[in-house]
Amino acid sequence: MSTTSKRRQGDANAKNEELKPSLWQKAFNSESQWDDKDEFLDVIYWMRQLTGLALGLIWGLVPLKGLLGLILFVAINVAIVYYFFNSFHSVDEEQFGGVSEILKEGLMTSFATFLVSWIIIFSALHS
């Protein structure tokens, strides 16, 4: 009897695991609840890396040069993150230690990623 109930419990847990949305499904669902703040900050981090890579590729293709390219990167990167947590998910920033904690999450690494992709694409196409 106890073996059967344990098996049923295991099956229920397995079904629950299947029903749990993946992190990226949660990220693109505006109604997601973020009980684990590290999970939300991880989404911000990886989203920033992809944004940095994409902007570097675009800036290199256009090409965009000089200080304007750097300033635009920072502005767009910060704007995307701000829209994501403030409008799309409407999270309470105090839960994460304030707006600045969310806005600076992964910013320097994203900047390095952006510079690498910008420099390589620009050099390959326009030097």
Added chain:
Amino acid sequence: MLEDSLLIVFISIFTAFLGEGLTWLLVYRTEGYKKLKSQVEKQSKKLEKQKESGTDPNDKNQKKKIERQEERLKADNRELSMTKMKSMFAIGFAFTSLLSMFNSIFDGRVVATLPFVPISWIQGLSHRNLMGEDYTDCSFIFLYILCTMSIRQNIQKLLGFSPSRATNAQGGGLFQPPQFSK
């Protein structure tokens, strides 16, 4: 030039994986390190929750309790840094030799063209050992440093080797001096 840039990215990926692999072999997989790390993370999260729940400024006992926990956490953080130190020195020495080898291979070579002119105190790095006054010419070391900043951090995060945010927020580490309670 494109081949040089891509080679530098590849070198950066290779050295990042090599560095993390060696660190895992010598440090991360040891029982002592795992135990200490788990202890530090639990303490950091507990302390963070206590601080977030708010402290009564007149409650001296609660304040003292939090201070004691902070000191214990800093001591554990220092111990954690010490367990990593010897291995990190050895790995650092190996990588310095590797880096100087690559430096000599790429010495004087323009590996990329920068789409911007770096500010003067970065030009020493970006234009290192390059001929001429065109500061959009990029040297090996500058591109390598940028690649490493991006790639190593992301690899650490992907492999789960970076310290938790709670641990970083509470500070501590090897160079924090011990503080004595009043």
